[in-house]
Amino acid sequence: MTARHTLASATASASGAPGAPGAPSNEVGKGTLFGFAAYGLWGLFPLYFDALKPAGAWEILAHRILWTLLFCAIVLVFRRDFAWVRPMLRRPKLIAGITVAAIFLAVNWTVYVAAVTSGNTSDAALGYFLNPLVTVALGVVVLGERLRVLQWAAVGVGVIAGVYLGVVGGKVPVVALTLAISFATYGLIKKKVGATLEALHGLTIETVVLAPVAVVVLVVVNHTGGLAFGQHGGVHTALLVGSGIATAIPLLCFAAAARRIPLVTIGLLQFITPVMQLLCAVLFLGEHMPRERWIGFGIVWVALVVLTVDSLVGVRASRRAAVPVEGCPR
Numbered sequence: 001m002t003a004r005h006t007l008a009s010a011t012a013s014a015s016g017a018p019g020a021p022g023a024p025s026n027e028v029g030k031g032t033l034f035g036f037a038a039y040g041l042w043g044l045f046p047l048y049f050d051a052l053k054p055a056g057a058w059e060i061l062a063h064r065i066l067w068t069l070l071f072c073a074i075v076l077v078f079r080r081d082f083a084w085v086r087p088m089l090r091r092p093k094l095i096a097g098i099t100v101a102a103i104f105l106a107v108n109w110t111v112y113v114a115a116v117t118s119g120n121t122s123d124a125a126l127g128y129f130l131n132p133l134v135t136v137a138l139g140v141v142v143l144g145e146r147l148r149v150l151q152w153a154a155v156g157v158g159v160i161a162g163v164y165l166g167v168v169g170g171k172v173p174v175v176a177l178t179l180a181i182s183f184a185t186y187g188l189i190k191k192k193v194g195a196t197l198e199a200l201h202g203l204t205i206e207t208v209v210l211a212p213v214a215v216v217v218l219v220v221v222n223h224t225g226g227l228a229f230g231q232h233g234g235v236h237t238a239l240l241v242g243s244g245i246a247t248a249i250p251l252l253c254f255a256a257a258a259r260r261i262p263l264v265t266i267g268l269l270q271f272i273t274p275v276m277q278l279l280c281a282v283l284f285l286g287e288h289m290p291r292e293r294w295i296g297f298g299i300v301w302v303a304l305v306v307l308t309v310d311s312l313v314g315v316r317a318s319r320r321a322a323v324p325v326e327g328c329p330r
Helices: 003-012 025-043 045-050 057-079 085-089 092-117 121-141 149-169 174-193 199-223 233-258 263-269 272-284 291-322
Strands: none
Touching: 025 045, 025 233, 025 263, 025 272, 045 092, 045 121, 045 233, 045 272, 057 092, 057 199, 057 233, 085 092, 092 121, 092 174, 092 199, 121 149, 121 174, 121 272, 121 291, 149 291, 199 233, 233 263, 263 291
């Protein structure tokens, strides 16, 4: 992965699916619709998870894991898609890597749901605004990538935003940083060890790994008398069960998009999610955003604009370099 594609890879790396800059126009159109569907659904997650209250974050995490696993299993049975399982079992390093990725994913899910159900959705939105910047930083620290001037500028502005928000808020934005770091690390691990797996296969393995933990969590929650499942009407129970479908569908839409549209388009589409999350927080969940916090978000947006401009310039430069000179072989 080159520094030029880091912005787009912030999201695309999680699925391991390559972009398709040379795809036919009808495929690009379909891919764009799938992309809007994926990021739009993720953007509506605050409303969905807020509707799951009074279930706590741990119980919601457990249901999300188990029902997602069941959904994946049903799809695999319907497709008769099990030929990949045996070869995968002969790759212990791959299984170990995906296990670590699953842990980071579980951390991300737990913190995100806890933020929404505790009235801190704006913190979650900030985390996903920061995610591309953290991904760039990981590219430098872990992958040894060399950044261009605009990329360094974007990271610097992002650091300023984090410091500013910490100072005006009187504390480090732990929720936002945890979400950004956990998801960026998840994407990095998937990029390194899981790029050969389809999105459905990868999600199946991750939920298989996490399923025993989910069962233990439900047992503990039930033992402490805090289990909400089946205690608050049929609609609430159906929403908990539906968390599996709600988790899997946007991921599959994203995978379909990533196969059809360029990575830079994916990188731009990803900003739909935190914008919608922020709007959900302010317009529908009644969260108050003081002026100082809006300024902090504005600084982050400046960093993202700089990073986006650099990504677009890099893609155009790559395309110009790829145009064959007359009389020269391709």
